[in-house]
Amino acid sequence: MTNRYNAAEVEPRWQKIWDEADVFRANNKGDKKFYALEMFPYPSGRIHMGHVRNYAMGDVVARYKKAQGFDVLHPMGWDAFGMPAENAAKENGGHPKDWTYDNIAAMKAPLKRLGFALDWSREFATCDEAYYKQQQAIFLKFWEKGLVYRKTAKVNWDPVDNTVLANEQVIDGKGWRSGAVVEQRDMDQWFFKITEYAEELLEGLDTLERWPEKVRTMQANWIGKSEGLQMRFEFVSSSRDKVFYNKELKNLGSSIPVNPSQKEYTEFLETALSLSPSYEGVDLNVVWESVLNGIEIFTTRPDTLYGASFIALSPDHPLIKKIAINNAKLEAFRAECAKLGTTEEAIATAPKLGFDTGLKVKHPFVAGKTLPVWIANFVLMGYGTGAIFGCPAHDQRDLDFARKYNLDVTPVVLPDGEDAATYDIGTEAYTGEGTLFNSDFLNEFNKADGISAAIAKIQDMKLGQGVTNYRLRDWGVSRQRYWGCPIPVIHCEDCGVLPVPEADLPVALPYDNIDLTIPGNPLDRHPTFKHVDCHKCGKAARRETDTLDTFADSSWYFARFAGGQGKGLPDDAPFDKDMASQWMPVDQYVGGVEHAVLHLLYARFFTRGLRDCGLIDLPSGEPFAGLFTQGMVTHAVFTDEDGQYVMPADIIEDGNQLLHIETKKIITQGDVIKMSKSKKNVVDPNDIIEGYGADVARWFVLSDSPPERDVEWTESGVVGAWRFSKKIWNLVEGANKEFSPMSLANDASGDALELRKFAHKALEKITIGIEAFRFNTSVAQIYELTNALSKYKIQDAARAESLGILIRTIAPFMPHLAEECWSVLGGDGLVYHAPWPKLDAAMLVDDNITLPLQVNGKRRSELSIPKDMAKDDIEALALSDEAVIRAIGDGTVRKVIIVPGRIVNIVVS
RNA sequence: GCGGGCGUGGUGGAAUUGGUAGACACGCAAGACUUAAAAUCUUGUUCCUGUAUAGGAGUGCCGGUUCGAUUCCGGCCGCCCGCACCA
Numbered sequence: 001m002t003n004r005y006n007a008a009e010v011e012p013r014w015q016k017i018w019d020e021a022d023v024f025r026a027n028n029k030g031d032k033k034f035y036a037l038e039m040f041p042y043p044s045g046r047i048h049m050g051h052v053r054n055y056a057m058g059d060v061v062a063r064y065k066k067a068q069g070f071d072v073l074h075p076m077g078w079d080a081f082g083m084p085a086e087n088a089a090k091e092n093g094g095h096p097k098d099w100t101y102d103n104i105a106a107m108k109a110p111l112k113r114l115g116f117a118l119d120w121s122r123e124f125a126t127c128d129e130a131y132y133k134q135q136q137a138i139f140l141k142f143w144e145k146g147l148v149y150r151k152t153a154k155v156n157w158d159p160v161d162n163t164v165l166a167n168e169q170v171i172d173g174k175g176w177r178s179g180a181v182v183e184q185r186d187m188d189q190w191f192f193k194i195t196e197y198a199e200e201l202l203e204g205l206d207t208l209e210r211w212p213e214k215v216r217t218m219q220a221n222w223i224g225k226s227e228g229l230q231m232r233f234e235f236v237s238s239s240r241d242k243v244f245y246n247k248e249l250k251n252l253g254s255s256i257p258v259n260p261s262q263k264e265y266t267e268f269l270e271t272a273l274s275l276s277p278s279y280e281g282v283d284l285n286v287v288w289e290s291v292l293n294g295i296e297i298f299t300t301r302p303d304t305l306y307g308a309s310f311i312a313l314s315p316d317h318p319l320i321k322k323i324a325i326n327n328a329k330l331e332a333f334r335a336e337c338a339k340l341g342t343t344e345e346a347i348a349t350a351p352k353l354g355f356d357t358g359l360k361v362k363h364p365f366v367a368g369k370t371l372p373v374w375i376a377n378f379v380l381m382g383y384g385t386g387a388i389f390g391c392p393a394h395d396q397r398d399l400d401f402a403r404k405y406n407l408d409v410t411p412v413v414l415p416d417g418e419d420a421a422t423y424d425i426g427t428e429a430y431t432g433e434g435t436l437f438n439s440d441f442l443n444e445f446n447k448a449d450g451i452s453a454a455i456a457k458i459q460d461m462k463l464g465q466g467v468t469n470y471r472l473r474d475w476g477v478s479r480q481r482y483w484g485c486p487i488p489v490i491h492c493e494d495c496g497v498l499p500v501p502e503a504d505l506p507v508a509l510p511y512d513n514i515d516l517t518i519p520g521n522p523l524d525r526h527p528t529f530k531h532v533d534c535h536k537c538g539k540a541a542r543r544e545t546d547t548l549d550t551f552a553d554s555s556w557y558f559a560r561f562a563g564g565q566g567k568g569l570p571d572d573a574p575f576d577k578d579m580a581s582q583w584m585p586v587d588q589y590v591g592g593v594e595h596a597v598l599h600l601l602y603a604r605f606f607t608r609g610l611r612d613c614g615l616i617d618l619p620s621g622e623p624f625a626g627l628f629t630q631g632m633v634t635h636a637v638f639t640d641e642d643g644q645y646v647m648p649a650d651i652i653e654d655g656n657q658l659l660h661i662e663t664k665k666i667i668t669q670g671d672v673i674k675m676s677k678s679k680k681n682v683v684d685p686n687d688i689i690e691g692y693g694a695d696v697a698r699w700f701v702l703s704d705s706p707p708e709r710d711v712e713w714t715e716s717g718v719v720g721a722w723r724f725s726k727k728i729w730n731l732v733e734g735a736n737k738e739f740s741p742m743s744l745a746n747d748a749s750g751d752a753l754e755l756r757k758f759a760h761k762a763l764e765k766i767t768i769g770i771e772a773f774r775f776n777t778s779v780a781q782i783y784e785l786t787n788a789l790s791k792y793k794i795q796d797a798a799r800a801e802s803l804g805i806l807i808r809t810i811a812p813f814m815p816h817l818a819e820e821c822w823s824v825l826g827g828d829g830l831v832y833h834a835p836w837p838k839l840d841a842a843m844l845v846d847d848n849i850t851l852p853l854q855v856n857g858k859r860r861s862e863l864s865i866p867k868d869m870a871k872d873d874i875e876a877l878a879l880s881d882e883a884v885i886r887a888i889g890d891g892t893v894r895k896v897i898i899v900p901g902r903i904v905n906i907v908v909s
Numbered sequence: 910g911c912g913g914g915c916g917u918g919g920u921g922g923a924a925u926u927g928g929u930a931g932a933c934a935c936g937c938a939a940g941a942c943u944u945a946a947a948a949u950c951u952u953g954u955u956c957c958u959g960u961a962u963a964g965g966a967g968u969g970c971c972g973g974u975u976c977g978a979u980u981c982c983g984g985c986c987g988c989c990c991g992c993a994c995c996a
Contacts, residue, residue, distance in 0.1 A: 218991060228996080398996080703933090706922080719935095730949090784932080854928085858977095859929055886963095
C-alpha cells in the first residue's frame with residue numbers, strides 16, 4: 001500500500017526546514033566559489049512562467065554546483081524603479097512606492113513557494129533608499145573620475161512616457177517600452193562616458209567564451225568599430241565665396257571681400273544676419289572654421305581616393321544649415337528628405353536623393369581636379385563626420401547615387417582576372433579585394449597596402465589622419481521621471497553645477513505631494529524638493545530634478561549582492577570591496593536575450609567604472625563570466641466566436657471541440673506565441689503550484705525544449721510531468737529501505753550489474769547535460785534511469801545505489817520531491833547537502849558490445865562480440881553473417897573497414 | 910541589403926571529434942486490471958511494399974567529398990532573430 005505523494009503538504013514542509021536551517025545562506029567563499037545569478041525581476045505584481053523558467057534554470061545550476069562542493073552564492077532582489085509604477089499610480093491612484101513594495105510582497109511569496117535555493121538574506125530593492133544612496137555615491141565617484149558629464153544634446157524624446165531614451169532604448173524609431181514614435185529634442189542631459197571604454201568593451205568580448213556567440217556579435221555590432229581616415233577636402237578658393245555669397249545677399253546689396261580676413265568675413269556675415277531673421281543662432285566661428293578647414297570626411301576606403309567623384313554631406317550637416325538660409329531650393333530639398341519619414345526602416349529604404357550645392361573642393365592628390373559637393377539623404381550626421389567622399393565604382397550607395405545624377409564612375413580596384421582595359425562597372429559596385437589601378441602612386445597595391453599608403457600620404461600633406469570610429473554613443477541617463485534614483489546634483493547660479501556632498505546623501509525621493517495625473521516631472525513641480533541652499537555659497541539654488549535611467553540600477557546590483565557578506569548590506573559603501581572582489585565575477589548569469597545590448601552592455605561599462613574608481617578588484621572588468629540566454633514560455637492563443645481572447649483556464653474540452661466554461665461559446669485555437677496578458681494566453685504559476693506543485697512546474701519548463709529555445713506550455717505536458725513525479729515516489733515507496741541511498745554495490749553481478757551500469761551511464765549523461773546547459777537531455781536520461789529501475793525488479797544494494805543516484809540527480813530539478821525521497825530512503829541529512837553521486841568509470845564500459853554490420857554503408861546486421869576482439873576475428877565473423885552474405889550476393893568484397901567499438905563496413909562492387 | 914541561427918516522425922525533441930537516424934517525452938492504437946471510469950501496468954507506433962523472419966525510401970531541395978554524411982563543402986528554398994544607407 002503506497003501513500004499518495006501530496007506536493008501541497010510536502011513542499012511547504014521542506015521549504016520551512018530549509019528556511020529554518022538557513023541552508024541557502026552563502027557564508028564562506030573558499031577556494032571553490034560559484035556565483036549563480038538570474039536577472040532580477042521587475043516587481044510587476046505577479047510571477048509569470050518566464051520567471052519560473054529563468055529561475056528554475058539558475059536553480060539547477062546553483063544546486064548542482066553545491067552538490068559538487070562549491071560555495072554557492074545565489075541571491076535575489078528587485079529591479080524596482082521604473083515607469084509601470086508611475087503608470088499604475090496615474091491610472092488607479094495610489095503611490096508608486098506603495099505599489100512597488102506591495103508588489104514585491106505579493107511576488108516574494110510565490111517565488112519562495114517555488115523552492116529556489118536563494119540566499120534571501122541579501123535581498124534588496126533598487127528603490128530602497130539604502131540602495132540608491134550608494135548609486136548616487138557611485139554617480140559622484142564616476143563624475144570625479146571623468147565618466148559623467150553634462151551637455152546639451154539632441155535626444156530621443158518619448159512623447160508617451162514623457163521622457164528621454166538612450167539610443168539603445170530606441171527600437172525601429174520607437175520607444176522600447178511605450179512603442180511611441182520617438183522625437184528629437186535638444187535638452188540638457190547627463191551622460192555616462194561609455195565611449196571611453198569602447199575599445200575595451202569590444203576587446204573584452206573575445207574573452208567571454210561562455211557567452212552566446214549571438215550576444216557577443218550583437219554587442220560588437222553595436223559598438224561598431226571601424227578604422228579609416230578622417231581628412232578634409234579644401235574648398236576651391238573661388239567656391240568659398242559661393243558658400244555664403246549667394247544671390248539673395250547680392251540682391252540685398254551686400255558685398256563680400258575677395259580674400260577676406262576672419263574679421264572682414266565676420267563683419268560681412270553680421271550684415272547678412274541683420275538682414276534676415278532666419279540667421280538667428282548661427283555660430284559665426286563655426287562658419288568661419290568650415291571655410292578655413294574645408295569639409296571633413298571619414299572613410300574606411302582611402303585606397304579608392306582616386307575614384308572619388310563627389311563629396312556628399314548629410315542634410316543635417318552644420319555647414320548646410322548655414323548655406324540653406326535664404327536658399328529656397330535647398331530648403332525644399334531638406335524638406336523633401338524630412339518627408340521620407342524618420343523611422344530607421346523608412347530611412348533605410350528611402351530612394352537616394354541629392355542636391356548639388358554648386359560648391360567645389362580640391363582633390364587631395366590630383367592637382368587641378370575638383371569634386372562637386374552634394375547633399376545626399378543617405379549620409380548620416382550621427383556617424384563619422386556627417387560627410388563622405390563618393391567613390392561610385394566601389395560603393396553601392398555611391399554608385400546608385402552617381403547613376404541617378406550622372407556623376408563620374410571611375411574604377412580603381414581591379415578584381416583578379418579582370419583586364420584593366422575592358423573592366424567596367426555596370427550597376428553593381430565592386431567592394432572586394434583586388435589590385436589598385438588608375439591611381440598613380442597607389443597603382444599595383446592591394447587593398448590593405450593601398451589603405452595604409454593613402455593614409456600615410458594624407459598625413460604627410462597634413463590633411464588628416466588615420467582614426468578609429470565607433471558607432472557607440474555616450475549613454476544619456478537623464479530621465480524626467482519621478483520613480484527613479486535622483487541625480488545628486490545642485491545647480492547654483494553663482495557656483496555652477498555642483499555635486500551633492502557625500503555626507504548629504506541620499507538625495508531622497510519625496511513621498512508626499514506627488515501628482516502623476518499631470519504630464520511632466522512631479523519632482524520638478526514638487527513644493528520643496530527642488531529648493532535647496534547651495535552648500536558652497538549658501539544662496540538659494542536649484543536641485544536637479546531628473547532621475548537616472550533605471551538601467552543604471554541594474555548595472556551594479558550583482559556587486560552589491562556579492563559584497564553584502566557578514567555585516568549584511570553595507571550602508572557606508574556600495575558593497576564590501578573584499579567580498580565583492582572575491583565573489584565576482586558572476587559565474588553563471590541567466591536571463592532573456594532581449595537585454596543583449598542594453599543591460600548587458602551597461603553592466604560591463606559600470607563594472608569597469610567601479611574598477612577604475614577603486615571600488616572593486618576585478619582586472620577584467622567583466623561582471624559575467626558565463627551567460628546563458630533562455631527562451632520564452634509560449635502558449636496557444638484562444639479566441640471565441642466573437643474573436644475575443646480567452647484564458648486557457650476558462651476553456652473546457654467537449655468532445656472534439658473547445659468550449660468556454662461559462663459562455664459555452666466555441667473556442668478556436670490560434671498561434672503559439674509568448675505568454676502575454678493582452679493575448680490572455682497566460683498560465684498563472686500559482687495555479688500550477690496549487691494543482692500540481694512547484695516541482696512539477698519546474699520539471700516541465702526544463703523538459704523537452706532546449707533551454708535556449710522557446711518552450712510551449714501544454715496541459716498534457718504538465719500532466720506528464722506530474723505523472724513522472726508520482727512514478728518516482730512509487731519507486732521510492734516500494735524500495736527496500738534496508739539499504740542506504742548512498743550504497744555502493746561494487747560486487748554486483750547479473751541484473752544488479754546491468755542496473756548499476758545503466759545508472760552510471762545515465763549519471764554521466766545527466767551531468768554532461770547540466771554542465772552544458774542542455775537540461776532537456778538530462779531530463780531524458782533521468783527518464784531512462786527511472787524506466788530501468790522499473791524494469792529491473794531486484795531489491796538489493798545495486799538498486800539502492802541506482803535509486804540513490806536517481807534521487808540525487810533529480811534534486812536540482814525537483815528539490816522537494818528529492819528531499820522527501822531522500823528522507824524516506826534514510827539518506828543522511830538533506831539531499832541539498834548530499835554530494836553529487838560519484839561516477840564509477842568501470843560501469844561505463846561493457847565487456848560485450850554490439851557492432852553494426854554495414855554493406856556499402858547500409859546496415860544489414862549486427863554482431864555481439866567481446867569488446868576487445870581482434871580485427872581479423874571480427875572480419876571473419878562479419879563475412880560469415882547470414883544477412884551480410886545475402887547482401888553481398890554475387891558482388892566482390894573490395895575492402896572491409898573496421899572501426900573498433902563502432903562499426904564494420906564491407907565495401908562490395 | 911548585411912550578420913547570426915535553424916530546417917529530423919502526428920508533436921516537442923535526441924543523435925557535439927563523420928560511424929546502428931528517430932533516444933526520451935507528448936499524442937495515438939491495442940491489451941491487462943475494473944461492474945464502469947479514473948489511475949496504473951504491458952505492447953506497438955518514420956513512411957512505403959495489402960501479409961514481413963524480407964526489401965525499398967528517408968534528417969528542406971540539388972550536387973560534391975568519403976568505405977560511410979543529420980553532421981563536412983558548394984548552390985538553392987523556407988523560417989526565426991539581430992542590425993539596418995555606419996561610408
